[in-house]
Amino acid sequence: MPIHLIWGDDYEACNREIEEIIQTVIDPSWKSFNYSQIDGNDQKQNFRGLEEVQSAPLGSGGRVVLVRRSPFCNGCSIELANKLEQAIKLIPNNTYLILNNSNKPDKRLKTTKLIEKSIQSNSFSKEKSFLLPLPWDINGQRNLVKNILYKLNLKMNHEAIDLIVESIGNDSSLINTELQKLSLLSEAVNGKSNTNKPQEISKELVTKIIQNNSTNALEIANLLLQGKKIIALNKIQSLLKNGEPALRLIITLTGQSRGWLWVHLLDAQGNQDVKEIAKLAGIANPKRIFVIRKQIQGKSLKVLLELMQKLLKIEASIKSGANPIDSFKDNLLTDSKILTNN
Template sequence: MPIHLIWGDDYEACNREIEEIIQKVIDPVWKSFNHSQIDGNDPKQNFRALEEVQSAPLGSGSRVILIRRSPFCNGCSIELANKLEQTLKLIPDNTHLILNNINKPDKRLKTTKLIQNSIQSNPFSKEISFILPLPWDVNGQRNLVKNILHRFNIKMNHKTIDLVVESLGNDSSLINTEIQKLRLFSEAVNKNLNTNEPQEISEEIVKKLVQNNSTNALQIANFLLKDEKIIVLEKIQTLLKNGEPALRLIATLTGQARGWLWVHLLDSQGHLDVKEIATLAGIANPKRIFVIRKQIQGKSLEALLELMKKLLKIEASIKSGTNPINSFKDNLLTESKFLTNN
């Protein structure tokens, strides 16, 4: 009864891992009979999945039941939890249950403990996570690029990797696409070389071939602090045209503004210990406090509050169906006490 617990916000890597399992265990001739994908947001489908996973595959190969947005490790009903406990004992050896969710499993839940114990007792089961590095985690972004380079048998020097990071940030899907393009180019120009050896990609080639997507939400946030509204709107428009989800963009900007506001408020109240401030502000990495302090130097609390109000209005406007770029324009271009100095 192999169980695969796959979680994290790197959709590209999660989907690749899921697809590799499917291709490995399912006979393509019987795939239409032996592959089911379930929406974990629907309680009825979850119960159906637990019924299906008790069935042996038809024909040759194995069966795969994939539950997207799986609720089992992040909170589900008592009835569903009881059904899972009964089902785990009845899954055939050649039926694979794949549980996929963006969120980290909650180890306090009984269902999580049951699933993780089942994984530990079966050598063909596994739990694997794919977490995107945060936008300010440059080392994490470098490691993300290195892992993808290794998978495509490509090597780059440190400077070239930094160029990729600068151009593409932590967009795993885009990095994957651009590095595949670099690999194809490398194969085309090195036909006579040993293809088993990693092909080195130079900085010059990356500059020519890799689309520069260096505009990101953190850059936009910094321009907001400087009250560079026109630049902000231009960069927002660029991101939206490149497929950046508007709600994800506003969520990042709101998170940044909330951090600035909390640090300013706690500093003004005499909280000087960065670990204490990080805990109270909900910031995972205390070292970010030093960066935030530098960013908000000379900014008033009233101005940061005003910015926060604007961003919340933009979020509400987008959620109500207004065109995202219009939501940004209508709220950011209105006059106010915007980021005035103390």
């Protein structure tokens, strides 16, 4: 009765882990019979999932029942908890129950204790957490890049890793996508290695691809800072039409805006230590502080806060499924009211 408890806000890493289990357990020829995905927000589906997990797989291979937004470790009804207690004893050895939630399991709950006890008693069961580092946690972001490099059997030096951190931040999905692109380009340039050794990605290649991708976005950020909204929107529209991912664009813009805001606030407090400012602001390269100071010279806190607010609204709108260009237009061309003492 293998149970996998997978949680955390790094959705990309969670999905990779889940997909790896599915590919290992299920025979592709029998997947339509032996794979079920349950929405944990639906009480009826939860009960159905607990029924299905008691069934042995059809044909060859194993069965997987995946519960997205699982309620079992974060609060569920007494009836559902009782059903879990009954079902968990009847799960066949070749049927896997995967419980996935972005939140940390509540260890005080009876259901959590039951699941963790079951995991401990079965060598095929596992609990894994995948948490994104905070925007100002540079070492955490470096480790995130290193972990994805390891998964893709790639390697690069610390300078190349810092370039990726500066350009992408803690977006696990984008990091994974860009590293795969870099891997393919490296193979095209250098040829595919015949060994199992990690493929090395040079700093020069990272600089060429990653920084070139963010150049236009940084130019747009500067236009927005100068109040040239129409010119910025035209460039945004052109980038999106040419296939630039909307989320990568907005993440670069918010990252730049966040850096401006932090440096402005820390400078206002009289902090002159460039390394400390870079650490607090989540900027990998302290030399960027001097550039940022020039960019925001003469800009008020109110202007920076307003820009940051607009960009965060755009990001939330795009992630909610809105049309990207409409999100940019609706928010950038609308005046915001910021409460500040400055």
